[in-house]
Amino acid sequence: MAVAAPMPAFPRTIFHVDMDAFFVSVEELFDPSLKDKPVVVGGQRHERGVVSAASYAARKFGVDSAMPLRTAAKLCPQAIFVDGHPDRYRECSEKVHRVLTTFSPQVEMASIDEAYVDMTGTARLHGPPLKAAHTLHQRMKAETSLNCSVGIGSSRLIAKVSSAQAKPNGVLWIVPGQEAKFLAPLDVREIPGVGKVMETNLHALGIKKVGDLARMEDSELEDRFGKWGLALAGKSRGEDAGGWFDTEVAADIDAKSISHEHTYNEDTADTAQLEATLMRLSEMVGRRLREAKFYARTVQLKLRYKDFTTVTRAHTLPAPTQLDNEIFEHIRTLFRKNWKQDAQVRLLGVHASSFSSYQPDQLDLLEGPRQQRWKDALAAADRLRDKFGESSVSLASGMRGGFRERTHENPAGLPGKSKRKED
DNA sequence: TCTGGGGTCCTAGGACCC
């Protein structure tokens, strides 16, 4: 029997605040001439890569998030292609966060451009949900010059789905008790967690709308789709039903993995270049581990060939580490064991997981002077990078091509957007 | 169409232990 989720004593009021066409809107703030034009953020028209965000004018031509840039260029030749500026987005995102914290202490940024706000019990302060949402909407515009949409519901799921329906620049409140009625006419794809594959599977069963799903027996969905099926049954009724959705708003959860990867603009089989990239990626991962004060026990290599076949190979260390050179040594071993010599490589990735947090004395005592020297050296390198930028220091500097190609590839390192409509 | 980068979660099989 499934364990029941702890139900709050009274219905919650959750806001899901989603910024409209966030990256594009931020770019417009910096270059107002972009306004109302077809704009594609994510890279230049000929580059390898995908669309991070498209303006509404560009979407009219069929351009959408996650689409290859070259496809976007074909669909909409007159589009303006803009490189992303992660620093700008982070800065705006922080502003957004600050605005939201004036409404509730329970604010959780779910990504750079969306947040959940638990507004339960704030009626005396902010009025009923719709009034509070309109105030929020106005304050957001005043403070950040950006539009957002707000979905209001009794669960994270309902808030999230309703903000999508409210777009663009709208507010939608699903009154408690009306959840199932609201969801029933929507495509199953509107449920977060239902992607292309699950949609196809459901269609094969004749399930097209959330209402069709709601009519199914929980047990049948569980039999067919396992744990996920059961969660899906709950979601079709508007419940958060397990997993991340079932957590408190603003319960901060530690990261479970840290990774960096790189796609070459042109495939390569040059060993020195490939290993230099692995060194650089190992350094980036090591640096993040030290910042977070995490030690990783598992490192994983990702290798994607020209034909897009992808392999991952993991190795669990006897003792956790956060040192660049230790990460790199294991990664390089995995690479040498698994790379098909002379096969053209498209992408490399370095991934760290199985974290433990810092254990002050024990580890230091166990570490020899060698490790300590490495630690000192890395701390110094981190300080230099803080001062002069990420590319100022590399322990791979003796290796060819360590940094050379980075400057013109993936200048943004942008977070992406999903294939789904939205914004 | 020719497919980024950073994450989370789930499944399934094998090794190993009791």
Added chain:
DNA sequence: TCTGGGGTCCTAGGACCC
């Protein structure tokens, strides 16, 4: 020879999200 049951850890791959 034909063969248990449960638990944990590790690895690989894949769906999904922004």
